[in-house]
Amino acid sequence: MHHIQMCILVSVAMASLLYILHRGPSVSGVKESSLSGTPITQPQKNTLHIAVVVCGQRVQETLVMIKSAILFNHYQELIKFLIFTEDRLREIFKEKLEDWRKLLPHLFDFELFPLSFPSQSKKEWRNLFKPCASQRLFLPSLLPEVDSLLYVDTDVLFLSPISDVWEYFYKFNDSQLAALTPEHENENIGWYNRFARHPYYGRLGVNSGVMLMNLTRMRKFEWEKHILPIHNEYRLRITWGDQDIINILFYYHPDKLYIIPCEYNYRPDHCMYMSICTSSQKGIKIIHGNRGYFHSDKQPLFRIIYEAIEKYQVGTSPYQNFLLPLQSSLIQQNINDSNCGKISNQAVLIANNLFINEYL
Ligand SMILES: *[C@@H]1O[C@H](CO)[C@@H](O)[C@H](O)[C@H]1NC(C)=O
Numbered sequence: 001m002h003h004i005q006m007c008i009l010v011s012v013a014m015a016s017l018l019y020i021l022h023r024g025p026s027v028s029g030v031k032e033s034s035l036s037g038t039p040i041t042q043p044q045k046n047t048l049h050i051a052v053v054v055c056g057q058r059v060q061e062t063l064v065m066i067k068s069a070i071l072f073n074h075y076q077e078l079i080k081f082l083i084f085t086e087d088r089l090r091e092i093f094k095e096k097l098e099d100w101r102k103l104l105p106h107l108f109d110f111e112l113f114p115l116s117f118p119s120q121s122k123k124e125w126r127n128l129f130k131p132c133a134s135q136r137l138f139l140p141s142l143l144p145e146v147d148s149l150l151y152v153d154t155d156v157l158f159l160s161p162i163s164d165v166w167e168y169f170y171k172f173n174d175s176q177l178a179a180l181t182p183e184h185e186n187e188n189i190g191w192y193n194r195f196a197r198h199p200y201y202g203r204l205g206v207n208s209g210v211m212l213m214n215l216t217r218m219r220k221f222e223w224e225k226h227i228l229p230i231h232n233e234y235r236l237r238i239t240w241g242d243q244d245i246i247n248i249l250f251y252y253h254p255d256k257l258y259i260i261p262c263e264y265n266y267r268p269d270h271c272m273y274m275s276i277c278t279s280s281q282k283g284i285k286i287i288h289g290n291r292g293y294f295h296s297d298k299q300p301l302f303r304i305i306y307e308a309i310e311k312y313q314v315g316t317s318p319y320q321n322f323l324l325p326l327q328s329s330l331i332q333q334n335i336n337d338s339n340c341g342k343i344s345n346q347a348v349l350i351a352n353n354l355f356i357n358e359y360l
């Protein structure tokens, strides 16, 4: 038994070392290995799981999210997408993702799951928020084999490698089982501090669109046993469904939550009045077009980024077919008139550093 544990430890250490060597500086440095163009095989690498729950009209948006993770998978991590969706949508995902997997074998995998809820009060959960969003509250028991995952809403896009946000798992102390970003940065425009009629985490609450979940720890904590009584007590006072439940839970258990900075869940609220996410100066890592901003002209930066990823063809040059078209759209469609347009350099910062070297 001891021997096996040692082997695992050594493997993990080797994998981490390879990872660190291979990864290099994440933002500003020139990465040597990307010049050679030969993929480095790392058989011992962990699989990074990304979970998403999709109902209704969200299929295309979800495929663009998945494509963004693949596009920014510059360090060739093994990514596995866990997709919970309605039966009628499963074929669409299967067809598209099988095509992509043929183009990039060994780099990503996916698995489709039916929606399922605890048998007790099934219907109520399903109607709690936008169709099926509360599904993610039950991931610890629905995925008993998975240690950890990154949950994202369908209206989220990666602008950096997933390994970047994944690093935060290793910063957890012994009690932390999940990580989230604050719902807001500023009291004057915060939602929870002004309107909530229930307790919430911290000063301004947390946003649940991007969530690192250590399922092993959540199972040990018996997460779901905490969720049901919270729902029963507060259901008439909550507005944002599962996000409010998560806020209430972490109000009672603040030691269980790790807070990650706003550039990992960058939303229109961070720039629509003025720029309030100060740490995004080092680059926006994950962008979240909540309230439909990827599909509207209210802050065109969000739509332009979404469209650049939507148009990119999997397996082709990120520099030629993503970065260059994105840069020219940002110049052409005079986005300086909008407040979020003023921080467009922050949104392309990581892409500039990762993809530009290809042709140096
Ligand atoms: C999740 O927590 C378990 C139990 O503490 C730990 O063994 C595992 O390494 C953690 N996973 C990650 C990705 O940090």
Ligand SMILES: *[C@@H]1O[C@H](CO)[C@@H](O)[C@H](O)[C@H]1NC(C)=O
Residues within 6 Å of the ligand: 173, 174, 175, 176, 254, 255, 256
């Ligand atoms: C982990 O960090 C949180 C937040 O700083 C803190 O409340 C908690 O007590 C810490 N847990 C341990 C075991 O140190």
Ligand SMILES: *[C@@H]1O[C@H](CO)[C@@H](O)[C@H](O)[C@H]1NC(C)=O
Residues within 6 Å of the ligand: 331, 332, 334, 335, 336
């Ligand atoms: C937008 O503003 C930035 C900084 O103020 C400037 O460098 C850029 O040229 C402007 N772009 C357009 C299209 O006006």
